[in-house]
Amino acid sequence: MxxxxxxxxxxxxxxxxxxxxxxxxxxxxxxxxxxxxxxxxxxxxxxxxxxxxxxxxxxxxxxxxxxxxxxxxxxxxxxxxxxxxxxxxxxxxxxxxxxxxxxxxxxxxxxxxxxxxxxxxxxxxxxxxxxxxxRRDPMNRLGKALLDAGVIGAPRLMIHNTIGGGSHMTISVWRHQKNESGVLLDVGVHFADILEFYLGPVHSVYAQSRLHEPIRYNPAAGPAGQSSSNPAGVYGKWQKQMPAEFEATAEDASYATVLFESGAVAQYIEDHAGHGQGMWTRQIHGSEGSLELPSDRSGQLITLHKDGESICDASLLDLVPDFHLEPVTAALFGGGRLWGYQFPFPETDRKLLAVEYGELGLAIEDGGPIEVDATQGTRSVALSYAMLESSQAGRALTMEEVLAEKVNAYQSEIDQELGLA
Ligand SMILES: NC(=O)c1ccc[n+]([C@@H]2O[C@H](COP(=O)([O-])OP(=O)(O)OC[C@H]3O[C@@H](n4cnc5c(N)ncnc54)[C@H](O)[C@@H]3O)[C@@H](O)[C@H]2O)c1
The missing domain is CATH 3.40.50.720 (NAD(P)-binding Rossmann-like Domain)
Structure with a gap:
């Protein structure tokens, strides 16, 4: 063909x-x-x-x-x-x-x-x-398989906490501008997708959001030219041209409680302005145990805590006998039943992007399924904004209100600039 x-x-x-x-x-x-x-x-x-x-x-x-x-x-x-x-x-x-x-x-x-x-x-x-x-990271696929197999019983609580960043620029200036996609959308939308990937549809959100660091610094513009964040090493040449310091207009931290339709709850911290101890925690606690999940695209291991034991090895696979990665993922990552992987970040990055292309190709050629369609993608955008809208409104908001654009006070100035108001 x-x-x-x-x-x-x-x-x-x-x-x-x-x-x-x-x-x-x-x-x-x-x-x-x-x-x-x-x-x-x-x-x-x-x-x-x-x-x-x-x-x-x-x-x-x-x-x-x-x-x-x-x-x-x-x-x-x-x-x-x-x-x-x-x-x-x-x-x-x-x-x-x-x-x-x-x-x-x-x-x-x-x-x-x-x-x-x-x-x-x-x-x-x-x-x-x-x-x-x-969500296409093999570790998230395994985590979801363990959850769906009931290994930790009924999920009750998800903890997703990330803290770091200080006052450094995250990759580019636009990631700190409200009208261009602030960092809570740029990064947060991934985490929003992950929340629903694991625990299903979100019902409502209460959040406090902050702009802690109104001035951001870009060390790549200095004489040392050292970048503060440069995923896959591709951004350096542009970062050198960006200003050494600039005003940030987008919030850089959200502290939220998220209620899922299932009744499960997530405690969510996304703080891109942390100066002290950095943090990465993603855990799901259920009625029979808990899962400790590694950071995305790291290939690090999942730990299951259950019955006074911690399992963090290939025996996790015994609990999910039907677990198989999709064929393209399996081909690229070197196996259909992975419990960890070790590649340099740029290689992991391109493998996951290859998986996205693989899915798109099968959808075009054979009518294969699209995992994250416009509806799911829009839900993630709505969940990220629900945190900003909730903080502005001073109350909990339902996803329905935000998705239906009934609450959009925070976003209205962006929509106006886009000519969408
Ligand atoms: N999934 C991930 O891990 C991940 C990582 C980084 C970025 N992203 C996303 O990828 C997108 C791009 O981010 P980036 O880091 O490459 O930004 P970037 O600023 O490095 O590049 C954006 C490019 O788009 C071009 N552009 C702007 N308007 C255009 C138009 N109308 N037609 C064609 N080109 C246009 C710009 O000139 C620029 O070359 C964003 O949506 C970002 O959120 C995703």
């Missing part, structure tokens, strides 16, 4: 990382795609991605600056890795042009923008997949 003509739209850090994922899939002999276009209004970024593609895929995609120019290349699917602010305009236009689209998280910059994408996908009948990578 002919390869699916694909374009990457948005050739910054994540665009490059997606390309590495595509190459990972191709090298494993599993790619159904032909990368024909690299699209970015910043031409130098598109050229950089095309150069990398030539090296890694053996073929240079055409460099273009707009979706219009992709028409001539016979594109069938686009991978939208622009900054979140442009997800809805690019995705809507792509769907209207009849293309399938994979869109990086957060699916839209606000709940309204996300709802717009969801509606556009429904109208078009085309595939809309949200590139949510954390």
């Amino acid at each position: 002919d390869k699916i003509p694909l374009a990457i739209v948005g050739c910054g850090g994540m665009g490059h990382r997606h390309l590495y994922g595509l190459a990972e899939l191709q090298n494993a002999g599993l790619s159904p795609f032909d990368l024909v276009g690299a699209c970015d209004p910043v031409r130098a970024n598109a050229e950089s991605l095309a150069d990398d593609a030539e090296e890694r895929l053996g073929k240079r995609p055409q460099v273009v600056e707009s979706l219009e120019e992709l028409e001539a290349l016979g594109v069938v699917a686009v991978d939208v890795t622009t900054t979140p602010r442009y997800h809805h305009t690019v995705a809507e236009e792509a769907l209207e042009r009849g293309w399938h689209a994979m869109v990086e998280k957060p699916v839209g910059l606000t709940v309204r923008a996300s709802n717009r994408i969801r509606q556009a996908a429904e109208r078009s009948g085309r595939i809309l997949s949200v590139a949510e990578n954390y």
Whole structure:
């Protein structure tokens, strides 16, 4: 069968990382795609991605600056890795042009923008997949299998606590701007997805959110050029061009209580302004035991605490005899029944992005399922904003209120700027 003509739209850090994922899939002999276009209004970024593609895929995609120019290349699917602010305009236009689209998280910059994408996908009948990578981590697959097998009984409480960051810039300036996707959306939306991945639909949220660090510092701009956060090592050249210090307008910490429809509760701390002891904790406590889960994409081990024992080895697999990773994940990570893995971060990163491409390819070619569709992606955006909206409203909010845009005081200025109000 002919390869699916694909374009990457948005050739910054994540665009490059997606390309590495595509190459990972191709090298494993599993790619159904032909990368024909690299699209970015910043031409130098598109050229950089095309150069990398030539090296890694053996073929240079055409460099273009707009979706219009992709028409001539016979594109069938686009991978939208622009900054979140442009997800809805690019995705809507792509769907209207009849293309399938994979869109990086957060699916839209606000709940309204996300709802717009969801509606556009429904109208078009085309595939809309949200590139949510954390849940695809083999360790999260195993954690979920253990939970579903009832190994810890009925889940009662999830603890998700992350603290760190100080006053350093997280990757880029836009991640600290309210109208461009603050860090509580950029990072928090992954954790929102993880909460529902493990424990099902969220019912309501009460949160206090803060902007602790109104000035952020970018050490990469200094003489030492040392980056404070540079996942997969792709961001350095852009970070050197960013200001050494700048004003942050987006909140950087949420402290929340989350109630699931099941009756389970999550205690949630996401603090990107921590100066003291850093923290990573993800635990799920049930009626018969608890699971201690490792940080996403680390490959570290899960620990089961039960009956006075702690199990943190291959015998966890005995508890889930039916557990098998999806075929593409198994092929790339080296086994269908993993209880840990060890790869350098950039390799883990590209394997998970390859898995997303693999799913998209099967969906286009064979009507295979999309795990994180526009509806689920929008729920994660709504859950992240529910924390910010709850803090502003001073009360607990239901997901229904936020999803239906009945409560959007926090987001309204962003929607206005986007022309969506
Ligand atoms: N899943 C993950 O682990 C992960 C990690 C990092 C980023 N992301 C997501 O990927 C997306 C991109 O983030 P990034 O770190 O690459 O940002 P970035 O700033 O490095 O790159 C964004 C690129 O998009 C381009 N762009 C802007 N508007 C465009 C348009 N209309 N058409 C085409 N290109 C356009 C910019 O010129 C830039 O090259 C964001 O949604 C972010 O949340 C996901």
